Amino acid sequence: MTVIKFGTDGWRDLMYDRFNLPNVCRVVRAIAKYTKEHQGAERGLVIGYDARFFSDLFAKKAAQIAAAAGIKVFLGSRDFPTPVIAHAVKQHGAFGAMMFTASHNPPEYNGIKFIPEYAGPASLEITREIENCLESLPESAAADAAMGTGPLASDPRIQVIDPTSDYLKQLGELVDVQAIREAGLRVVVDPMFATGRGFIPGLLSGCPVEEIHGWRDPLFGGFMPDPQDQFLAELKAKVSAGPHAIGLATDGDADRFGIIDCDGTYLTPNQVIPLLMLHLIRSRGYRGVAARSVATTHMIDRLGEVYGVETIETPVGFKYIGELMRTRPVIIGGEESGGLSVRGHIPEKDGILAGALMAEMVAVTRQPLHATLRQLYEQVGHFLTRRLDLHLTEEAKGTILERCRTAPPERIDALAVREVRTRDGFKFVLEDGSWFLIRPSGTEALIRVYFEAGSAQALDNLSGSVGLLLEQWGKRVG
Numbered sequence: 001m002t003v004i005k006f007g008t009d010g011w012r013d014l015m016y017d018r019f020n021l022p023n024v025c026r027v028v029r030a031i032a033k034y035t036k037e038h039q040g041a042e043r044g045l046v047i048g049y050d051a052r053f054f055s056d057l058f059a060k061k062a063a064q065i066a067a068a069a070g071i072k073v074f075l076g077s078r079d080f081p082t083p084v085i086a087h088a089v090k091q092h093g094a095f096g097a098m099m100f101t102a103s104h105n106p107p108e109y110n111g112i113k114f115i116p117e118y119a120g121p122a123s124l125e126i127t128r129e130i131e132n133c134l135e136s137l138p139e140s141a142a143a144d145a146a147m148g149t150g151p152l153a154s155d156p157r158i159q160v161i162d163p164t165s166d167y168l169k170q171l172g173e174l175v176d177v178q179a180i181r182e183a184g185l186r187v188v189v190d191p192m193f194a195t196g197r198g199f200i201p202g203l204l205s206g207c208p209v210e211e212i213h214g215w216r217d218p219l220f221g222g223f224m225p226d227p228q229d230q231f232l233a234e235l236k237a238k239v240s241a242g243p244h245a246i247g248l249a250t251d252g253d254a255d256r257f258g259i260i261d262c263d264g265t266y267l268t269p270n271q272v273i274p275l276l277m278l279h280l281i282r283s284r285g286y287r288g289v290a291a292r293s294v295a296t297t298h299m300i301d302r303l304g305e306v307y308g309v310e311t312i313e314t315p316v317g318f319k320y321i322g323e324l325m326r327t328r329p330v331i332i333g334g335e336e337s338g339g340l341s342v343r344g345h346i347p348e349k350d351g352i353l354a355g356a357l358m359a360e361m362v363a364v365t366r367q368p369l370h371a372t373l374r375q376l377y378e379q380v381g382h383f384l385t386r387r388l389d390l391h392l393t394e395e396a397k398g399t400i401l402e403r404c405r406t407a408p409p410e411r412i413d414a415l416a417v418r419e420v421r422t423r424d425g426f427k428f429v430l431e432d433g434s435w436f437l438i439r440p441s442g443t444e445a446l447i448r449v450y451f452e453a454g455s456a457q458a459l460d461n462l463s464g465s466v467g468l469l470l471e472q473w474g475k476r477v478g
């Protein structure tokens with residue numbers, strides 16, 4: 001029997017290999033078992049899916065299995081973004097949601113995220129319980145797989161839902177759409193051929209918004225639906241050919257954002273999150289807590305010091321930030337991988353909200369993003385970041401992590417290591433405040449190395465020296 005393990009955010013696998021109908025049926029049955037064990041059958045499960053190949057068919061099969069197990073089902077009427085499905089959990093008072101998506105992964109992947117009643121990523125405890133349910137299941141997957149997908153509408157336990165308007169209403173309460181309209185902001189949106197299509201134009205109706213790649217293509221135009229610099233060439237070209245004020249991209253399930261300045265420059269999430277934090281502090285007068293992952297810029301901490309906002313560092317994974325959002329007065333929580341949420345919203349990252357708030361910031365400040373960024377740097381100093389993703393063998397990964405554990409560096413060039421943090425990977429903070437982090441990814445078969453320093457030169461020196469160190473450890477930085 002295939003061993004299925006949940007990673008940083010749910011289970012993800014190759015569709016032609018492990019993500020097949022029998023395995024999907026087993027995971028669905030495990031979630032159904034977990035739901036019933038926690039008396040969640042009456043409250044029911046929302047079932048959502050992204051725009052990938054077969055996501056809809058897997059979701060319909062899941063609806064059928066859950067309904068047959070006596071669980072009420074709210075099934076999405078089309079593919080919907082993860083934050084929309086998460087919000088629907090709250091809206092319907094459901095026990096949770098099953099979301100079929102492999103997020104920003106390439107087209108050949110698919111996955112399942114379980115979203116509990118609090119409308120954010122499942123905690124480690126919940127994930128473990130579901131994995132335990134999975135292990136204790138009998139070998140009945142074949143029978144499920146043979147069940148067919150049948151006519152769903154006739155099953156009284158399955159209600160087909162379109163959560164769009166409720167979700168857009170919620171965003172309308174968080175974003176000053178009127179300010180964007182009044183500024184006449186020209187926006188280009190790139191949902192990357194995926195399930196985010198139509199959402200930002202829907203929210204910003206009445207504004208001159210142009211959408212590119214706004215149709216479903218499960219091959220994502222031949223790329224990954226990942227709103228990083230290298231995958232946004234057309235959006236950047238379109239925005240800079242303008243005149244446009246901003247470009248907004250979302251990933252495969254629209255929980256991550258990509259932001260393009262009016263001149264076509266890509267802003268990293270490490271720039272976007274502090275910018276939005278500043279905007280929320282200034283425009284809403286928010287004070288409280290900022291939450292960031294261990295891999296995310298310390299510019300957040302510095303900005304927090306200026307405005308009396310406490311910063312809390314979490315392991316990588318929005319589930320940790322979501323947990324803080326449920327227990328502490330978090331005004332913004334974000335990750336360098338491109339996820340954020342803000343006070344008043346669900347504890348789940350939301351690329352649609354992030355983009356709309358950035359547009360609001362441009363509208364309110366009446367200046368391009370690079371001008372606000374310059375002001376931010378003047379206020380808190382420069383923070384430059386870089387990330388390397390190292391595709392290494394399991395053995396090489398093990399060696400690097402072992403060296404971090406047993407023979408950690410005491411200095412990098414002239415700078416002493418002031419602190420080593422080991423909650424997620426190995427984070428080395430140097431005496432001048434610069435840092436680097438070495439950790440295995442929980443979603444991809446690679447090691448990530450993150451760097452931050454106060455100038456371009458310092459960043460080059462740091463990444464060069466750490467690269468040499470990794471080579472000395474017998475590995476090449478690829």
Ligand SMILES: O=P(O)(O)OC[C@H]1O[C@H](O)[C@H](O)[C@@H](O)[C@@H]1O
Binds near residue numbers: 337
């Ligand atoms: O660095 P990784 O373990 O691959 O995780 C990177 C990202 O993966 C998923 O998208 C999670 O939802 C994020 O919270 C996390 O930041």
